[in-house]
Amino acid sequence: MSRPVLDVRDLTKTYGDGPTAVHALRGVTLTVPRGEYLAIMGSSGSGKSTLMNILGALDVPTTGSYRLDGVDVSRLVDRQLALARNRLIGFVFQAFNLIPRTTALANVELPLAYAGIKAKVRRRRALDALDLVGLADRARHEPNQLSGGQQQRVAVARALVTEPALLLADEPTGNLDTRSTEDILDVFDQLSADGRTIVLITHEKEVGDRAGRLIRLVDGQVVTDVRQQAHR
Amino acid sequence: MSVGEVVRFALRGLSANKLRSALTMLGILIGVAAVILLVAVGNGSAQAVASRIEALGTNTVTVLGTGRGATLTLPIASALSDPVLAPDVASVSPVVSASATLTYDGTDHDVNSFVGTTPGWFTASNTPVGQGAAFTADDEAQGRRVVVIGQTVAEELFPGVDPIDQQVTVGGALFTVIGVLAAKSSTGFQDSNDTAVAPLTAVRQVLTGYGALNSILVEAASPGRVSAVQSQVASILDQRLGVTAGDTAPYRIQNASQLLETQTETADTFTALLGAVAAISLLVGGIGITNIMLVTVTERTREIGIRKALGAPRRTVLTQFLIEATLLSVIGGALGVLAALIGSRFEIVGVRPVIVPSSVALALGVSIAIGLFFGGLPAARAARLRPIDALRYE
Numbered sequence: 001m002s003r004p005v006l007d008v009r010d011l012t013k014t015y016g017d018g019p020t021a022v023h024a025l026r027g028v029t030l031t032v033p034r035g036e037y038l039a040i041m042g043s044s045g046s047g048k049s050t051l052m053n054i055l056g057a058l059d060v061p062t063t064g065s066y067r068l069d070g071v072d073v074s075r076l077v078d079r080q081l082a083l084a085r086n087r088l089i090g091f092v093f094q095a096f097n098l099i100p101r102t103t104a105l106a107n108v109e110l111p112l113a114y115a116g117i118k119a120k121v122r123r124r125r126a127l128d129a130l131d132l133v134g135l136a137d138r139a140r141h142e143p144n145q146l147s148g149g150q151q152q153r154v155a156v157a158r159a160l161v162t163e164p165a166l167l168l169a170d171e172p173t174g175n176l177d178t179r180s181t182e183d184i185l186d187v188f189d190q191l192s193a194d195g196r197t198i199v200l201i202t203h204e205k206e207v208g209d210r211a212g213r214l215i216r217l218v219d220g221q222v223v224t225d226v227r228q229q230a231h232r
Numbered sequence: 233m234s235v236g237e238v239v240r241f242a243l244r245g246l247s248a249n250k251l252r253s254a255l256t257m258l259g260i261l262i263g264v265a266a267v268i269l270l271v272a273v274g275n276g277s278a279q280a281v282a283s284r285i286e287a288l289g290t291n292t293v294t295v296l297g298t299g300r301g302a303t304l305t306l307p308i309a310s311a312l313s314d315p316v317l318a319p320d321v322a323s324v325s326p327v328v329s330a331s332a333t334l335t336y337d338g339t340d341h342d343v344n345s346f347v348g349t350t351p352g353w354f355t356a357s358n359t360p361v362g363q364g365a366a367f368t369a370d371d372e373a374q375g376r377r378v379v380v381i382g383q384t385v386a387e388e389l390f391p392g393v394d395p396i397d398q399q400v401t402v403g404g405a406l407f408t409v410i411g412v413l414a415a416k417s418s419t420g421f422q423d424s425n426d427t428a429v430a431p432l433t434a435v436r437q438v439l440t441g442y443g444a445l446n447s448i449l450v451e452a453a454s455p456g457r458v459s460a461v462q463s464q465v466a467s468i469l470d471q472r473l474g475v476t477a478g479d480t481a482p483y484r485i486q487n488a489s490q491l492l493e494t495q496t497e498t499a500d501t502f503t504a505l506l507g508a509v510a511a512i513s514l515l516v517g518g519i520g521i522t523n524i525m526l527v528t529v530t531e532r533t534r535e536i537g538i539r540k541a542l543g544a545p546r547r548t549v550l551t552q553f554l555i556e557a558t559l560l561s562v563i564g565g566a567l568g569v570l571a572a573l574i575g576s577r578f579e580i581v582g583v584r585p586v587i588v589p590s591s592v593a594l595a596l597g598v599s600i601a602i603g604l605f606f607g608g609l610p611a612a613r614a615a616r617l618r619p620i621d622a623l624r625y626e
Contacts, residue, residue, distance in 0.1 A: 086543020101248035
């Protein structure tokens, strides 16, 4: 079996110290093989956002090791972290986080630009990614000219465009209505079917049910970890 | 990631906020243009004063009577042209002047200084005749009623008419116009072209009477001998007027180059004052830049977080914001210089501004430095934030 995309061992994260310290994660161990569609569920305060930030190399764990596609992320310095985020991870945020007053195409091109890819190649790949999420005809629109669902699909295209090892989605449907949620989840299903590794964080049961594996997090610890038949 | 790419990002960042970018540039533009233009006005007025004084002739001294009664008389004036006691004196021109009304063909014109003098005055006072001729020593000796008028007088009394050989009435006597003075650069409060010059004898007879002279214009042989002339004139006058050491002399000797010096000092003070006002406006402009930059970066902290999450290294983010700040201040500053250059082509409150190159460099340098520093500082802070904190920033 090839090496896992995510290999997390005994991860802890503590904010503050002394008697007021908050233990957001209390020893999370997790292995995600390539091509898996994993949902992490938990109520607010369960530590799922902290886990997501560490998995996304946006934050560093207090103790424990974290290997992303074989790279020990917890040992990287700022510059290398930036590189890891660019090459290995594609983010989808709850709040879309598109750059305002910038076209969908330019938004999708951005990670490729930071990867140092030439403008022509960039454009083609960005258009392909937009096509994949069904927004090729909206390439020239700015975020405020797009609906929430469309914005999130642009964000998905932006996450995909670098062909990352891991697609990381933090409550991607949290700000969307039922129909847009359906659109985004369909895109994820399709990506999963194409063999992408997806880690999705959510608190909505119907979103978690779509994934092939479901982890429940309570008080910074994994309480259940089940493989399931995805519902459609 | 290439530099060209970062510049493109910066340009996109600026054009995404057109109004704000334009307003920031306007602030810098006004600051820079104000400094350059105000200093140029100060400098221009200083140069105007200097050229006006130089036009009076820098190799002359003027003797003015200050005491009561007839201090300066014609015999004293002639005593000054003494090759033994005053070897450096080239010429002496006694001067009387009065205000008078010139009338021609029913039109009146008041001149402030109707000057009566000798022919040597024209060269000594650096007042050449433009059209016609000056009066001669013979005219002066005979007391002929001839007059040379200034440009303004010619325009007022003789619109469309050749003034030469026309007769004007002054103080009830007829004077024949024999010449028109060449136009003199006149800036400031007095119109130096609004004058008329006639033989001393005629003016005394008609206007001023045979009292004291108003002044005596003494020309030195060369500009370097002016102070020598001044002391020679003083010793002759002291002797003539019976002034002993310790007494206050009943006359005053004015030296054009001294006058030039004091005037230049005044003008320099003026320039410094204007410069200070302008510097304040540049400072205010700079605070404006600082403000906008702070707001821009703070507002875009989330954007910085997004960029970092997408894999932008700290240096790239910082470079983008620095280039944005630099472009704003450089373009704003350059437009300010342009505005100042255009503005300096026009007269401002009667002064023709003369650009001081160092003020251009200073204004541009200060505005760029402010832009870089206050654009770079918050950008550096934001770029150092962990992406997760930047993303959460509201």
